Amino acid sequence: MAGAAHQAPPLFFLDAATGATGCNVLITSLDERAASHLSVSSSTSSRRSSTSASRGESNRRPTINDIARLAGVSKKTVSRVLNNSPFVREETRLRVNTLMQELGYTPDPQARGLAFRRSFLIGMVFDNPNAQMVVTMQEGVLAGLKGSGFELVVHACDRNDTDFLREVAAFVERQKLFGVIVLPPISENNALVDLLKERGCHYVRMASAVIDEPGNLVASTDSLATAEAAKHLADLGHTRIGFIAGPPGFRSREERRTGFLAGLKDRGIELPAKNIVDGAYTYESGIAAAEKLLKLSPRPTAIFASNDEMAAGVYHAARQLGLSIPRDLSVVGFDDTPVSRRLWPPLTTVRWPIHDMGRAAAQHLLRAATDQPPDDDSAVFPAFLVERESTASAPK
Amino acid sequence: MAGAAHQAPPLFFLDAATGATGCNVLITSLDERAASHLSVSSSTSSRRSSTSASRGESNRRPTINDIARLAGVSKKTVSRVLNNSPFVREETRLRVNTLMQELGYTPDPQARGLAFRRSFLIGMVFDNPNAQMVVTMQEGVLAGLKGSGFELVVHACDRNDTDFLREVAAFVERQKLFGVIVLPPISENNALVDLLKERGCHYVRMASAVIDEPGNLVASTDSLATAEAAKHLADLGHTRIGFIAGPPGFRSREERRTGFLAGLKDRGIELPAKNIVDGAYTYESGIAAAEKLLKLSPRPTAIFASNDEMAAGVYHAARQLGLSIPRDLSVVGFDDTPVSRRLWPPLTTVRWPIHDMGRAAAQHLLRAATDQPPDDDSAVFPAFLVERESTASAPK
DNA sequence: AATTCTTCTGACACCGGTGTCATTTGCCTG
DNA sequence: CAGGCAAATGACACCGGTGTCAGAAGAATT
Known part of the structure; x- marks a missing residue:
């Protein structure tokens, strides 16, 4: 019983900062000692008892x-x-x-953690498919964690390694993480998530679709956004459209694809199988995929790439063929990374709100830390089309 | 005496991973308790003594x-x-x-840390001037730390905040960080570094020049590289050259500028003051600076931008004026970020070896952790010119 | 065999907090 | 004013390691 919900938010006034001036110490022990370990050791010389030194201002x-x-x-x-x-x-x-x-x-978070049998650390685990995504999301998480007393421990891993699960488990367990934020695509790994649950570790999955309860999830609405993108192209008169999909094993691949196809269908367009090509979310794969699509006859007048990197690849391929964007070819990307505005012409793309998602993930964990119920509203973030200059009416 | 240098490398065999199956517990305490804190608590019921339960396989x-x-x-x-x-x-x-x-x-790192009066955490503090740089360097650091038992705690801060120093000090002190990796530009803040020294916290400064002892520094040779870039342009026949500098307060600004000017001088070229314009390391500032430079008459035939983002801005400005790169204008950047290869034509730029630098920084700290002397050789990394297609002979 | 070094080892306090539970304090009731 | 109950507090063990120092085990000397 005793439904006490008083577990403290460890939100301390963050203005400590005492100035410990260094004092050199002569090391004279006989047995083991962290000899010369810290160039300046702060062994506040208050040796034993010293009953009177109570208010001694040892810094x-x-x-x-x-x-x-x-x-x-x-x-x-x-x-x-x-x-x-x-x-x-x-x-x-x-x-x-x-x-x-x-x-x-x-x-002292260590002492507290030792007694609590957990730490005040939040882990962020990822298998870096996309550097830009990782930083942006990380920035969001840091913003959300700011001033909370929790710190962020980043942990890269390799989902193809045979020890992948054990390695992550060991990390979580050793550090007794309070919570973990799992980035795609490993956020879609149920074995990993089960493992976190077993260990009683709070977690938030970042995903492109609703694949967990709101408290354990921060998702974007990828399929709605790509449907929007599809309609945008259709409404510009495009009917011969190429689609570059993400690599198998990514939920985002599925969401973006099915959303896009649904959007086209809504406008009465059905895409032949040969107009759908796999990519790998990389620049190079975007080039290759675009080359394949642009060889089709009749040639597509628009290409949707499932991320901006691949869209940049489409630009490259189009240039090689002397095609002008958007006159001869409209291009749409996904992510809205900085690159999309460096390209010429600026890329019409889907804004993926990963910064906000990162912040929300942090806040979910903080709510858990203070025993507040999950905030269901901040679990799903809309992705939406940003029209720039890479799309235009279909050529006659 | 006893010159024991046996402080352990905390390099444990990283294959723990015991499978703790969850067991639900009824919470019945009277006084305070982290009620309902962990949905699954692992209170291995081994209550008190239980002399015989010695080999009991409590998971x-x-x-x-x-x-x-x-x-x-x-x-x-x-x-x-x-x-x-x-x-x-x-x-x-x-x-x-x-x-x-x-x-x-x-x-348990917490328990060990508590007894040692320090943690097994490495901090990375930065005031994000450049997301790509942060993530690339971070990847390098993570690679260097992999398997060491140390974990990376990332900490963003604001160097213009009045509480900047106190905030970082509080972070370092609370977490009792073993070491800190400081990214530019705050790596150039001596007050910050003094503060770390005082606290006996190992640190590595990432910088664009040799500004500390090898053990506390990982630097790139920015000035040598920009000198190389300058000579490259001069050797292509360019004499009217524009230079876009970084913002004041960055050591990299100075290094890149003086190196470039020295390189030109070596080829007998002296740059008039009006050919040197300040930028802010951002795309927009690159556009503005390039517009200024391209208004000069005679117009420069080449522009060096102190980073790739600003070089992208130069591309934009050139396009607005109908100038073709590299026919009418040669452009050189600095960083070799992914953007430089997405631009058209691919940007000739200086490769800034920040991934390797990150790895080296991690290794420096690990050497300190095992009481090994600093490895002076891995303190300085050469930056060097990567010729791509944005530079060509000066127009007649 | 007794003595004297070394080399190893363990008992015990301690790092800085929290859980348990008994005890004290304050207030209300009869 | 004693009795009873809830609110508030503290003594003490414990979290999982390390530092100190005394002492045991072995090897070398006398």
């Missing part, structure tokens, strides 16, 4: 004991204040809080 | 006590083995090591 970080002593309470009570326990008299709480502020006390 | 991570008990030694001895203490009999060491392998034991 080291204050500990919970310091606060307790100065506040005239036990350290357990200080701990209660830290954790927002309701069982503390207002007066006491105030006294302790004031003292903590004055001394710039911040609890 | 939780083995601790140092488990190893000690099973090996018939004290936990201190296990600790010695972990830390490569020379004061352990070979036979004992072998027995303990075998046991650790069998059980997949990995020491």
